[in-house]
Amino acid sequence: MSTITPSTIVITGANRGIGFAMAKLCQQRGDTVYALCRQSSIALDALGVNVVEHIDVATQVGVNKAVSALKGVAIDLLINNAGILRDEQLSDLNQDTILEQFNVNALAPLCFSHALLKNLSAGSKIAFITSRMGSITDNTSGGRYGYRMSKAALNIAAVSLARDLHDESIAVGIYHPGYVQTEMVNNDGVLSNGDISADTAAERLITLMDQLTMAETGVFKHSNGETLPW
Numbered sequence: 162m163s164t165i166t167p168s169t170i171v172i173t174g175a176n177r178g179i180g181f182a183m184a185k186l187c188q189q190r191g192d193t194v195y196a197l198c199r200q201s202s203i204a205l206d207a208l209g210v211n212v213v214e215h216i217d218v219a220t221q222v223g224v225n226k227a228v229s230a231l232k233g234v235a236i237d238l239l240i241n242n243a244g245i246l247r248d249e250q251l252s253d254l255n256q257d258t259i260l261e262q263f264n265v266n267a268l269a270p271l272c273f274s275h276a277l278l279k280n281l282s283a284g285s286k287i288a289f290i291t292s293r294m295g296s297i298t299d300n301t302s303g304g305r306y307g308y309r310m311s312k313a314a315l316n317i318a319a320v321s322l323a324r325d326l327h328d329e330s331i332a333v334g335i336y337h338p339g340y341v342q343t344e345m346v347n348n349d350g351v352l353s354n355g356d357i358s359a360d361t362a363a364e365r366l367i368t369l370m371d372q373l374t375m376a377e378t379g380v381f382k383h384s385n386g387e388t389l390p391w
């Protein structure tokens with residue numbers, strides 16, 4: 162069964178970028194939105210959603226704060242969106258940034274989802290915002306060691322979760338948002354890099370999450386609807 166709005170939706174990394182755009186879209190259509198972030202933004206404060214600050218998904222303190230802020234909240238859709246991109250090439254491998262990305266992009270979404278399982282029930286959904294840069298088949302250009310490794314690890318964790326939660330009828334969606342005009346791919350303050358806006362990515366992603374059923378749990382999708390290869 163696809164999600165029927167209004168729903169209760171929890172989004173990590175919701176103060177800017179794609180997370181903020183999804184929070185805005187869901188708020189506009191009448192969902193109850195819990196926008197989790199490390200620090201809110203003027204735009205997020207203006208939305209009128211439930212803003213929950215000090216949620217660093219990669220720390221136990223942050224996870225505990227989220228669990229306590231969401232105590233008793235029945236979640237229809239948990240969107241693990243928070244992520245980071247660092248840049249290591251073969252000529253400048255940096256173990257610290259590789260581990261940092263593994264922590265934030267792979268381990269944190271798994272542990273965060275695990276910590277909130279008691280808020281989910283049959284018909285609830287978990288979405289992971291990953292990247293096609295974590296696709297082994299799609300890797301034709303190399304580099305970006307930490308980001309690629311962390312998103313590939315996230316993908317396999319999400320598939321295990323899909324299998325483990327199957328009997329509880331909790332569906333898991335795994336999504337590449339596209340090449341999106343956010344600060345992640347623009348460090349000059351001008352959002353010139355990227356094929357689509359964060360608003361367009363959010364519309365596509367939320368539509369796919371609405372349409373997600375148990376028949377497609379654990380499938381890796383581009384926001385344009387294509388199924389991506391691992």
Ligand SMILES: NC(=O)c1ccc[n+]([C@@H]2O[C@H](COP(=O)([O-])OP(=O)(O)OC[C@H]3O[C@@H](n4cnc5c(N)ncnc54)[C@H](OP(=O)(O)O)[C@@H]3O)[C@@H](O)[C@H]2O)c1
Pocket residue numbers: 173174175176177178179180198199200216217218219242243244245265290291292293337338339340341342343344345346355
């Ligand atoms: N933009 C693209 O082209 C693209 C492509 C493929 C996949 N993605 C994925 O899409 C997701 C959203 O990225 P975006 O493009 O919107 O990037 P963004 O504008 O850089 O936003 C990243 C968000 O993640 C949050 N975040 C980072 N580390 C965190 C942590 N430890 N705890 C809590 N929040 C944390 C950031 O919060 P702060 O403000 O506190 O730093 C921010 O809200 C990421 O998972 C990214 O990997 C993006």
